[in-house]
Amino acid sequence: xxxxxxxxxxxxxxxxxxxxxxxxxxxxxxxxxxxxxxxxxxxxxxxxxxxxxxxxxxxxxxxxxxxxxxxxxxxxxxxxxxxxxxxxxxxxxxxxxxxxxxxxxxxxxxxxxxxxxxxxxxxxxxxxxxxxxxxxxxxxxxxxxxxxxxxxxxxxxxxxxxxxxxxxxxxxxxxxxxxxxxxxxxxxxxxxxxxxxxxxxxxxxxxxxxxxxxxxxxxxxxxxxxxxxxxxxxxxxxxxxxxxxxxxxxxxxxxxxxxxxxxxxxxxxxxxxxxxxxxxxxxxxxxxxxxxxxxxxxxxxxxxxxxxxxxxxxxxxxxxxxxxxxxxxxx
Amino acid sequence: xxxxxxxxxxxxxxxxxxxxxxxxxxxxxxxxxxxxxxxxxxxxxxxxxxxxxxxxxxxxxxxxxxxxxxxxxxxxxxxxxxxxxxxxxxxxxxxxxxxxxxxxxxxxxxxxxxxxxxxxxxxxxxxxxxxxxxxxxxxxxxxxxxxxxxxxxxxxxxxxxxxxxxxxxxxxxxxxxxxxxxxxxxxxxxxxxxxxxxxxxxxxxxxxxxxxxxxxxxxxxxxxxxxxxxxxxxxxxxxxxxxxxxxxxxxxxxxxxxxxxxxxxxxxxxxxxxxxxx
Numbered sequence: 001x002x003x004x005x006x007x008x009x010x011x012x013x014x015x016x017x018x019x020x021x022x023x024x025x026x027x028x029x030x031x032x033x034x035x036x037x038x039x040x041x042x043x044x045x046x047x048x049x050x051x052x053x054x055x056x057x058x059x060x061x062x063x064x065x066x067x068x069x070x071x072x073x074x075x076x077x078x079x080x081x082x083x084x085x086x087x088x089x090x091x092x093x094x095x096x097x098x099x100x101x102x103x104x105x106x107x108x109x110x111x112x113x114x115x116x117x118x119x120x121x122x123x124x125x126x127x128x129x130x131x132x133x134x135x136x137x138x139x140x141x142x143x144x145x146x147x148x149x150x151x152x153x154x155x156x157x158x159x160x161x162x163x164x165x166x167x168x169x170x171x172x173x174x175x176x177x178x179x180x181x182x183x184x185x186x187x188x189x190x191x192x193x194x195x196x197x198x199x200x201x202x203x204x205x206x207x208x209x210x211x212x213x214x215x216x217x218x219x220x221x222x223x224x225x226x227x228x229x230x231x232x233x234x235x236x237x238x239x240x241x242x243x244x245x246x247x248x249x250x251x252x253x254x255x256x257x258x259x260x261x262x263x264x265x266x267x268x269x270x271x272x273x274x275x276x277x278x279x280x281x282x283x284x285x286x287x288x289x290x291x292x293x294x295x296x297x298x299x300x301x302x303x304x305x306x307x308x309x310x311x312x313x314x315x316x317x318x319x320x321x322x323x324x325x326x327x328x329x330x331x
Numbered sequence: 332x333x334x335x336x337x338x339x340x341x342x343x344x345x346x347x348x349x350x351x352x353x354x355x356x357x358x359x360x361x362x363x364x365x366x367x368x369x370x371x372x373x374x375x376x377x378x379x380x381x382x383x384x385x386x387x388x389x390x391x392x393x394x395x396x397x398x399x400x401x402x403x404x405x406x407x408x409x410x411x412x413x414x415x416x417x418x419x420x421x422x423x424x425x426x427x428x429x430x431x432x433x434x435x436x437x438x439x440x441x442x443x444x445x446x447x448x449x450x451x452x453x454x455x456x457x458x459x460x461x462x463x464x465x466x467x468x469x470x471x472x473x474x475x476x477x478x479x480x481x482x483x484x485x486x487x488x489x490x491x492x493x494x495x496x497x498x499x500x501x502x503x504x505x506x507x508x509x510x511x512x513x514x515x516x517x518x519x520x521x522x523x524x525x526x527x528x529x530x531x532x533x534x535x536x537x538x539x540x541x542x543x544x545x546x547x548x549x550x551x552x553x554x555x556x557x558x559x560x561x562x563x564x565x566x567x568x569x570x571x572x573x574x575x576x577x578x579x580x581x582x583x584x585x586x587x588x589x590x591x592x593x594x595x596x597x598x599x600x601x602x603x604x605x606x607x608x609x
Contacts, residue, residue, distance in 0.1 A: 058504055062435070091506030104498035108520050108603060117516075118506045153603040169506065 002034040005176055005209055006055075011069035013047075013054045016062060020282045024050040026233035028069075029308075031315070032177065035207040037200070039220040039241070041256070042230035043278055048213045051230075052179045055211075056094060057086045074176075092122040095170035099182040101162035105154035111138070112150035115169050122173045137168040141198060160191035164198065171202055178203070179211045184219060196223050217260055221245060226315055229253050232279055232289035235308075237318045249311070249318045251294045288321070296322060343596020349589030357406045366396035368403040369554045377572040389574040391564060397575065400556035401582050407468065407557045408586065412537035414472035419479020420530055426480065427487030428522075431495070432514060442488065445481035453478040454543055461549045471550050475537050486529045490522035524598050531594020535587035542583070558583050 013025040025047045032038050040048045053059050054066055057078065071078040073093070078086055090096075095118075098104050105114060115137055116130035125133065131150075139146035141164045154162060163183060170178055180199060184192035200223050203210050212224055220227055220241065227244050229237040229252065237250040248254045255274040276293035279285065285292070291301040300321050309324045310317045365385065372394030380389040388397040423445075430441035448456065460474035494500060495518070503513045542559025544550030546566075551557035553564070558579045565575035599605045 056505055058501070087507050087509065089507075090504070091508075096502070096505040098498045098502055100498050104502050106499045106503075106517050106521070108601075109516075117503075117508070121507055155604045166502065169502070 002036070004031050005034050005036075005074065006032040007070075007072040008051075008055070009070045009072070011051070011054060011071065012067045013050050013059055013064060014067050015064050017282065022281045023233050023284070024064075024281060025054060028230075028233075028235050030228055030235065030238065032209050032211065034176075035203065035209060036226060037203055037210040037212060037224045039224035039227040040211060040213045040230060041215065041217060041220055041227055043215060045278060045281070046230045047233040047281075048215075048230055049181055052096070052181055052211060052213060055179065056090050056096065057083075058090075088122070091118045091170075091175070092173050093175055094177045094179065095173070095175040096179045096181065097163070097166045097170045097183050100186050101159050101166060102186070104166050105157075105162055107154055110151050110153060111157070111165055114154075115150075115165065115172055118169060118172050133172070134168075137172055138165070141165075141168045141171075142194075160187055160194065163187060163191075163195055167195070167198060167202070171206070171208070174206060175208065177209045177211065179213070181213045182215070183212075184214075184216070192219070199223065217256060229256070232284065233281060234289065234319060236290065236320070238315045239317075240315065243312075243316055249323060250290075250320050251296050251322075252290050255293075288319075298322075340596050340600060342592050343600060346589050346591070346593030346596050349585055350593060353405055353409060353586055353589065356402055357409065360402040360405060364399040364402055366399045368395060368399040368556050371395060377568060377575070379572070380574055388578040389572065391561070391572075391575050392568055395554075397561070397578050400561055401558070401579055404551075404556040404558045404561060404579070405582070407551055407555075408538050408541065408559075408583075411468075411471050411475065411541045411557075412534050412586075412590075414469075415475035415479060415537045415540075416530055416533040418472060418476030419533060420483050420526070422476075423480040423483025424487045424522075424526060427484040427489075428491055428514070428519070430484065431488035431491030432510075432518065438488075441484065445484040448477065449481040449485075453540065457540060457544055458547065458549055461544065466549055466552055468551060468555075471541055471544060474544070475540050478540065479533055479537075482533070483526070483529060486525050487522055490525050491518055494518050494521050523601055527594050527598045527601070531590045531597075534590040534594075538583055538587060 008031070009029050011025055011028045012023065015022040015024055028051060030038070040051065042048050050059065055071055055078070057066070059066060066079060069079070073089065078089065105111070112131050112134040115134035116125075116127070119125045119130040119133055120127065135147050135150045138150055143149050143161060143164060157165065178199070183199070184195050187195060196219060199210060202208060212219070214220060224241050226238070226240055228235045229244075229250065231252050237244070237248070237253045239249075244253065245257070248257050252274070255272070258272040259274065261271055274293055279289050279292070285302070287302045287304055288294070288306055291297045294301065298321055306319045306321045306324050308317050308319050311323060365387070372390065375384065375386070375390050375394045377392055378384060378386055378390045378394075380387055386396050386398070388401065391397055391400070426441050426445065430438040451459070456478050457474040460477050461470060464470040464473060500513060500517055503517055508516070538558065541550055541557060542562055545557050545559035546563035551560050553560055561579040562576060565579070569576045
């Protein structure tokens, strides 16, 4: 196994709102190894994006606040130390790409200048050198006629090309970790595949670790090594991609997998959907947050939050009373 | 590159042409005027425009040459309009950027102050300021400038808030850019477009406000000419001697047009998305 690059321990991020304290990320722990592609899966509002913004301390404060936990990057806690130290990590060692390529580039600056920005900041390159490297990067991510296109403005690029540019910006300083926050959600399906392929190949070539946030299990299946399933600010199940699809444990994961339309299911079968809707994070009921929607709910689920139970080989673990008490276990 | 692009932009070029013409008139008026703009001539009251008498734009109710008065008033009107807009734009924009970028308490404090200023009708506020400061030419600049502050604060704050939600700002922060860098590299250049529109509007409105103030007797004091007090003087004789109102009115119309054309053209030049549009 490769060395551990990033270790998140009991991370908690809350937002103080007028409706009370919203626990957006509640006691999350995971590790990321060198070259690993980690998928963070869950519905909208389950805390995926907040988790990743917390990693770089980009949560707007106030109203947000990281209330506990540790984020060890190469052994150093990113949550202690001043703003300046984290600023050098951002874009340098940990880079991010976002969901909407249409607004993720400054409309007034040429593409090349925007890519050169991080290089000048983190690598101390001069303007000329950085611009040359920017053109090189554009070529590497598959922009045809890269030298000429480098001097174009963002509005002259299509959505897929802009997302490529975002990736070029993110990888410009050879980061150890690339955080991709739903990078394909705003793109059409053929472009999605290309972008995922690009991320995958970059991760392979540069032994770059990737944290992929998505709500699309198809994306996860194609690219990730390990998967964390999130629900209401908690990681409810962790598993390698093969284990998760072969044998989902948590009722929520099972529900998610059953909700995928299947071509071999027959046309008369209605598509499954998990009943109910995600809970309000400002007023969570006691016990397991998934209980109201769970078809296997037991008496204890309404009283206590199930602990994280490790099963089989790491990273396999699940937070569910079905497995915690030893009654359930792997069937 | 700017000059070459300017040549292609006919609108901006027309604006520049008009403004340059006014500047030329100011320059000429410093050294030469057809007549003394304040000298009364009781033998030639309200004379229509005529080449024979030399009064090309006619004379007013005191027999003063209207062309000379327009030329002299040109510098006053331009200085007031530029000065007031500059004052309002600089202070208002700084306030708006500050409020929008920092948010929270600062936002509330600054924008409530702007709201208080905004709650007065602009002419009333200008009269109020003139009443406090006294009727001097440069006080007109302050009075109109203060009227503009909340307008610029609102425009720039709104633009900053919209931009802050854009992912390129998040992306800049996530790639390690500092707050100052993001502010000056990504935010400020992007609010220039709405600001330029506001500036060109303000330049025009300042001339009208100055006219209104002068009309009410609180602006430029007679006998010194401004386009505003010329118009207000002409009110009584407009039907009898239309030239007393038409020529100062035209001077205002073309200057305002010039400012607006320039503003429009500049906005197109600064936005790469509009640059190569035919």
